[in-house]
Amino acid sequence: MESKSVRRAKSKIIWKASSMALSAALLASSLAACSQESGNDVGKRHVLRIGVVSSNADNDQYFRQQFTDGYELTHPDVDIEIVAATNADDQRMDEPDPNKKQPDFYEKTKELMKGSNPPDVVVMDSGVIRSLARDNLIQKLDPYIQDKEFDIDDIVPTVIEGIKTLGDGAIYALTPTFSSSALFYNKKLFADAGVQPPTDNMTWPDAIHLAKRVAKGSGKDRVFGFSFDRYLSDPYWDSGTYAGQLHLNVFDNKAEKMTVDSPQWKRVWTDLADLYLTKTVPTQEDVNNGGGGIVRDGHDNNPFQGDLFLQGRVSMMITDYNYVTQLSTAKDAAANNPKIPSVDWGVVTMPQFSELPGVGGRVYLSNLMAINVNAQNPDDAWDFIAFDNSKEWAKLKSRSTYEMVARKSFLKPKDGLNYNIAAFYTLKPVSPQEPAIRQLFLDKPNLYQLDTIAQQLFLDVLQKKKTVDEALKELQTKGDALLQQIKTNPNRPSDGTGGGGSPIGIKPGG
Template identity: 50%
Template sequence: MNSKRLSGLGIRKIALLGLTLSLLISLLAACSGGSNESAEKRVLRIGFVSGSADMESYYRQQYTDTYEIMNQNIEIEIVNAINYDDQRFEQTEPGKPSEQPDPYEKMKEMLTGQNPVDVIVFDYNQLRRLTQDNLLQPLDPLVTQDKFDLSDYVPTVMDGIKSAGDGNLYALTPTFSSSALFYNKKIFADLAISPPTDKMEWQEVFNLARQAAKGEGEDRNFGFSFNRWMSDGFNDTQVYSQALQLKIWDDKGEKMLVNSDQWEEVWNTVASFYKDEIVPTQQYMQTMYEKQSEMGGGHDPFNGDLFIKGRVAMTIGDYGYINELKRASDHASKIKDFVPVDWDVVTVPVNPNDPETGGSIYLSQLMGINAKAQNDKDAWDFIKFINGKDWAKLKSRSVYEMVARKEFLKPIGGLQYNIDAFTTLKPLPPASSDADMVYREKPGIWEAQQFGYQLFQEVIEEKKSAREALAEWETKGNAVLERLKTNPEGGNGGIEVMPMPR
């Protein structure tokens, strides 16, 4: 009799377990957005611009494992347009450089070949060309059809995506990176100067920098730095000129555009910052390194980062810099004579001709549906899942990137700062497809840029005026561009070319 009772209990337990599993499967199917309507096994091919066998594991952990668990009838295949292993193990003739594949052309083959991928993951600078070549499906009809809520998407991200698609939505991204202007609150308070605010023009920030730069020698506090690391004047002119949407050459790479009033203003401004020590100079940094060496060296956890050391009033940094500032503050007691920076952020400076634009937005995980996708239904379901609120909630824990859904954008580690500074401005418009093509069709075009480095040093040293140096850069650059018409690979042809700084 006891045996029969145990048998009955066992049957009931098995039945209960079966019911539980059935409910769990139903729940997972519901969470997946309906992809489990059919038990038929289906393949979803997801393409990446580059990768290798080792990177496939990372791609799966980062993007697909959770979706695959929740969609048991979907098999994910990872495809790389460029396989790093092919280049790593390729044997080339001595003295002959290996041929570098064109990323865009390889990606195009992956999208249009006999077995095309369904989803493509790519960078922002490739979006405009993909849409112009009609390689992506528009997502607007799918968003409308499924009533997929994008109302809380960060406007700067949505604006950036649509601006590359002529106002249409061809891709979505779950995360993004952005930059802001970090400032030292104590420096401004001690000098009784009003700190920077959102949407200040570049010249307004530069004026503040001059007011904030004080002190002599080792005790110098600098007003501004174009980035948190030691740089040089020429690279700083590139940052400033790009923010003003100036170009070195035309979109076809046939004519230099640097001999202009706008470029002269850029060079004069940045050169004066170095001559007046408004920005950290290489001489100052060398003095600091020599002093550290004389005192026995020792480990510098900040590796020359002068903002974190309280020596720079303002600097441009990306979102991940917040984590570095927090870590420094959390471990301040372990660092001799270190006082954590009291900081906040505002938007990066803006161009007065376009005060709503200026955001340095980096969209590296854009996802679109191939126009020739064999499984576009599951492709859209996957993109919805990765760009949904549940996924955004998980990714909001990251300290290096921001989630595209504003609902889950929270300050890191309970800190208090102006997080809107990273999302307020529209991103700078993407380069035209013609401009991108120049670098692929004329690999030697970098030679035309190199002249600018040495010429700018001569401006700082007051050997030439900015306009004289720019006119010389124009002449030498045009000579290079002319040679590239018959020899796109370059080769200085007897012209002395200064090495670019590292």
């Protein structure tokens, strides 16, 4: 189940309205050259069906703007029909009920793909594509790539390696865009501290050591060494972000036994507790204590409210690529208003664990395009995928999409800035959560109750009421008892011990 940061990313990535519409004439002239004849007779009108997990009228409009309008313009004989396994409005309009079993989106997707009028193409995220590949519901694209001599060498490493991981070495899908995070740092704070700034390919111990060296001061003047996100959350949630790269789960693959009383989880909780106890990492309280930023004259609407990095109070911070726009906007605004902060910044790859060299985190492949094994128009399906993953498409969309295009030839720093853009696409992404674990949260919705137990125990560690060993042993014991109760009655009413959100340690790729 997804973390807060995943939900934020998905809310931006999957169906966000495009800020710019592409010119029809530009699309026609630039993309027509990369269009290939489909397997259907030229001049014979036909339908290409594209399947998605969930959609509604608003989502459908955005999807067409982003991915299908250009294809239909250059393929006048093709009508694209978008079909969804579920209606997004049904879920949105439902009354929240923590004891209600959640809809099984994957089962609905499989029903759609096996139906009497199946989609030819499916556009899904990495978790669904991985399951579809394992269930032999989508075709390998390797033969198409080889037969058509389709160039994949230009696709950035973090995307193509991530795709191969989903297919156990084979390519089952391609994506024209991706979203990624990296480690931003404040050059001035490191210079003032006389400390060398971070570099690409650092390990987590290296990053933590740097963070402690540059942290200084107290109260409203405290400069923090590190932040796990620009959206500050609970220390407990940060433990899940940190552990995500290690593929740690809190229970076994049947959700019958906890797995937190272990050296790996002890390491995670010890490292995170130390960062907070030494005030190397800020909390929400620190934001409230003088971290709110400027207030413009006559207004209380500050677009940079609560951003400690922009305030010059955080030395290093993990966040997504769109933050570059925020930093650029702040710099431009500061030229006209000296009250607005501006930062001289750089960016490097995410810290990694020595056990998993070259693997980063928080890379999202949300628009993976695959061919249904039951496709009625497989040649058209490939033609559509090749079109949207072409260099011509990437060239145009690199100017108008909020995500990063997957072809490195067209990945350039924004607005003429000079920064290390490769930091966002060099590392391999963490592989997505195992389908079996995802399924557990559909079958046993009250597994979320583990969150509140763990959250309180982590707080006990920070308040020095318990050691890490004591807290994890207690979590193991209480969690085992709860798992047995849920096993007996998966949908039993909440007894007040549960909470919402993601299960501990179950983060993107975790």
